[in-house]
Amino acid sequence: MSRLAERIGTAKAEGRAALIAYLPVGYPDVDVSIAAITAAVEGGADVVEIGVPYSDPGMDGPVIQQAVDVAVRAGVGMRDVLRAVEAVAAAGAVPVVMSYWNPIERYGAERFSTDLAAAGGAGAITPDLIPDEAADWLAASEKHDLDRVFLVAPSSTDARLASTTAACRGFVYAASTMGVTGTRATVGDAAEKLVARTRQAAPDLAVCVGLGVSNGSQAAEVAAFADGVIVGSAYVREMLEGRGADGVRALSEDLAKGVRS
Amino acid sequence: MTTTSPPQPGERLLPARPGWPDATGHFGIFGGRFVPEALIAALDELTEAYEAMRVDPVFLAEFDRLQREYTGRPSPITEIERFAEHAGRARILLKREDLNHTGSHKINNVLGQALLTKRIGKSRVIAETGAGQHGVATATAAALMGLSCTVYMGEEDTRRQALNVARMRLLGAEVIPVTTGSRTLKDAINEAFRDWVTNVETTNYVFGTVAGPHPFPAMVRDFQRVIGDEAREQVLEREGRLPDAVLACVGGGSNAIGIFTAFVPDDGVRLIGLEAGGDGVDTGRHAATITGGTPGVLHGARSYLLQDDNGQTIESHSISAGLDYPGVGPEHSYLHDIGRAEYRAVTDAEAMEAFALLCRTEGIIPAIESAHALAGAMVVGKELGPDALLLVNLSGRGDKDVETASTWFGLGDREEVDPGPGLDTDQQPTEGAISNDEAVAGSDAGDEA
Numbered sequence: 181m182s183r184l185a186e187r188i189g190t191a192k193a194e195g196r197a198a199l200i201a202y203l204p205v206g207y208p209d210v211d212v213s214i215a216a217i218t219a220a221v222e223g224g225a226d227v228v229e230i231g232v233p234y235s236d237p238g239m240d241g242p243v244i245q246q247a248v249d250v251a252v253r254a255g256v257g258m259r260d261v262l263r264a265v266e267a268v269a270a271a272g273a274v275p276v277v278m279s280y281w282n283p284i285e286r287y288g289a290e291r292f293s294t295d296l297a298a299a300g301g302a303g304a305i306t307p308d309l310i311p312d313e314a315a316d317w318l319a320a321s322e323k324h325d326l327d328r329v330f331l332v333a334p335s336s337t338d339a340r341l342a343s344t345t346a347a348c349r350g351f352v353y354a355a356s357t358m359g360v361t362g363t364r365a366t367v368g369d370a371a372e373k374l375v376a377r378t379r380q381a382a383p384d385l386a387v388c389v390g391l392g393v394s395n396g397s398q399a400a401e402v403a404a405f406a407d408g409v410i411v412g413s414a415y416v417r418e419m420l421e422g423r424g425a426d427g428v429r430a431l432s433e434d435l436a437k438g439v440r441s
Numbered sequence: 442m443t444t445t446s447p448p449q450p451g452e453r454l455l456p457a458r459p460g461w462p463d464a465t466g467h468f469g470i471f472g473g474r475f476v477p478e479a480l481i482a483a484l485d486e487l488t489e490a491y492e493a494m495r496v497d498p499v500f501l502a503e504f505d506r507l508q509r510e511y512t513g514r515p516s517p518i519t520e521i522e523r524f525a526e527h528a529g530r531a532r533i534l535l536k537r538e539d540l541n542h543t544g545s546h547k548i549n550n551v552l553g554q555a556l557l558t559k560r561i562g563k564s565r566v567i568a569e570t571g572a573g574q575h576g577v578a579t580a581t582a583a584a585l586m587g588l589s590c591t592v593y594m595g596e597e598d599t600r601r602q603a604l605n606v607a608r609m610r611l612l613g614a615e616v617i618p619v620t621t622g623s624r625t626l627k628d629a630i631n632e633a634f635r636d637w638v639t640n641v642e643t644t645n646y647v648f649g650t651v652a653g654p655h656p657f658p659a660m661v662r663d664f665q666r667v668i669g670d671e672a673r674e675q676v677l678e679r680e681g682r683l684p685d686a687v688l689a690c691v692g693g694g695s696n697a698i699g700i701f702t703a704f705v706p707d708d709g710v711r712l713i714g715l716e717a718g719g720d721g722v723d724t725g726r727h728a729a730t731i732t733g734g735t736p737g738v739l740h741g742a743r744s745y746l747l748q749d750d751n752g753q754t755i756e757s758h759s760i761s762a763g764l765d766y767p768g769v770g771p772e773h774s775y776l777h778d779i780g781r782a783e784y785r786a787v788t789d790a791e792a793m794e795a796f797a798l799l800c801r802t803e804g805i806i807p808a809i810e811s812a813h814a815l816a817g818a819m820v821v822g823k824e825l826g827p828d829a830l831l832l833v834n835l836s837g838r839g840d841k842d843v844e845t846a847s848t849w850f851g852l853g854d855r856e857e858v859d860p861g862p863g864l865d866t867d868q869q870p871t872e873g874a875i876s877n878d879e880a881v882a883g884s885d886a887g888d889e890a
């Protein structure tokens with residue numbers, strides 16, 4: 181049973197979208213980042229994407245790059261990520277790992293899946309891995325009953341929406357704008373169109389929207405048409421600007437209201 | 442790449458491709474597409490447009506005309522006898538890509554991709570550059586074809602290749618110094634991908650080497666293989682036989698694939714890639730990806746790369762900006778694993794020794810990148826001896842490197858300095874070992890004598 185689908189379904193039963201928070205492990209250090217991740221849950225996040233630091237984050241804008249760079253230089257690795265997974269599970273949210281593919285490939289897809297399942301993780305989101313290249317991950321996640329989340333984008337053809345969603349388990353990540361992560365002043369209408377097209381391709385799969393949401397009112401806007409609202413850079417900014425776990429908790433509270441309005 | 446479609450009108454004009462990559466861009470376990478989904482549509486569009494264009498007689502005629510009239514192809518072959526005295530007296534032929542317009546092999550690929558950009562109706566090109574040669578070539582083609590051009594270049598490289606930054610700006614390109622990560626080629630590629638995913642509707646990414654996601658490795662190979670196609674014929678005509686070994690430096694690997702491809706079916710011809718050994722592979726400060734790396738995923742493809750236990754890319758080190766890259770094109774990883782090509786490392790010091798030697802014995806100032814291939818020839822020539830015939834790709838000229846080389850050799854303020862003994866080719870050069878007026882290794886007594 182997919183734990184991500186279950187949690188998003190619970191939110192839906194409450195008549196709202198799920199709040200999905202992203203924070204990387206290791207900024208400013210591992211312990212403080214885990215405290216912040218826990219605070220995101222306390223503030224109301226249903227799911228936490230636990231970011232694996234990576235040296236070449238090609239899909240990320242300056243905010244996430246800056247935080248992750250510190251973690252990479254400190255040598256933060258999968259062992260630290262698994263600790264964060266345990267912390268999120270203990271705090272009562274569903275932990276899902278967010279990782280560029282190479283750190284997982286290096287750790288070993290099978291070993292990663294074994295250890296992730298043991299730590300209480302629900303699965304992984306892989307922003308630079310398309311299902312076409314994912315044979316090892318598909319097999320390992322299947323074997324360990326883990327969710328796997330691939331991305332769709334406004335540029336995806338209908339055929340790719342169909343094949344990508346067919347490979348997903350838990351939810352599909354709709355990258356709402358063409359571009360890298362970062363907060364944006366407005367949520368464009370590309371997101372709503374993409375969600376509608378994605379639902380047509382996969383009526384039974386939850387569609388969560390990421391890229392650009394930074395506050396409660398934007399979260400409310402997206403919650404009106406998506407099953408989940410993914411927020412990353414805005415959380416990371418709380419950390420970069422020194423507001424720490426308290427800032428993260430307050431942001432979660434604001435966003436949690438947004439997805440309920 | 443094997444095409445399943447029936448032969449197109451221009452197909453018979455093309456040399457046969459090797460049996461790789463497969464239709465989805467895989468060279469054995471290497472290659473593929475490890476990119477965000479947002480880029481897949483653009484990569485599919487490029488692949489489709491390229492496969493149609495490459496067999497289109499109109500394109501082939503235009504590409505051929507540009508190569509002859511604009512680049513100056515075919516590039517000549519030059520035998521370097523005085524240099525060869527320091528390379529076991531093996532015979533050495535240079536393929537002179539340094540004589541191309543803009544000064545390196547990079548123009549071969551860029552003209553093809555610029556024509557492709559026009560064909561898919563995009564008005565802007567972006568590029569990454571290390572040594573600046575690919576950036577200069579892209580800026581040049583953009584000027585020629587009326588495209589707007591943005592080049593990403595690591596801040597460290599803008600400093601050590603300042604001449605090329607000025608050239609790009611003169612040609613009308615915007616040069617953006619990249620200040621993230623190691624501030625070199627790897628980070629310039631990350632920034633270029635970020636630009637591309639944001640502006641993909643108007644923008645084509647003109648990738649500079651045989652790395653990156655499919656179709657770049659196969660497409661750039663096709664555009665660069667003219668080097669080896671020409672050289673193979675030139676050597677046969679001149680010598681009546683094939684070379685014993687073909688040597689080229691390997692950064693991402695485009696000049697090497699370019700000269701190797703025609704010789705891949707010639708089993709008796711050794712293919713030798715020279716990677717940047719920096720301070721020495723055992724010091725950890727190097728860019729010798731195949732020699733010192735492991736398979737992994739970087740910049741959109743699976744290939745050898747320099748990485749740590751966490752899968753983080755390790756910053757590379759080389760005196761040569763164009764080779765200072767912790768990855769390598771997937772076809773090289775494949776050629777290595779199937780044993781068709783061999784890869785060796787050349788240190789900064791060895792490359793600079795060969796650099797000085799070519800300057801002083803032949804009157805040719807090579808790019809520091811290409812000097813790695815020359816250093817390889819010095820070693821391989823000694824291994825194979827005087828009967829051997831080596832073909833070396835002189836991928837570029839050294840104008841851009843004059844400052845780096847002057848600093849390396851301490852040539853800045855030489856007037857008052859006693860010329861002293863010249864470079865002894867048995868020794869690693871040290872700062873000041875070469876003087877302004879002493880013929881470096883120019884005595885006719887080679888170290889083998």
Ligand SMILES: Cc1ncc(COP(=O)(O)O)c(C=O)c1O
Nearest residue numbers: 574692693694695696763836837
């Ligand atoms: C003259 C020259 N040779 C070689 C290279 C390395 O690139 P590649 O390995 O793709 O040929 C460069 C790159 O900038 C270059 O300028």
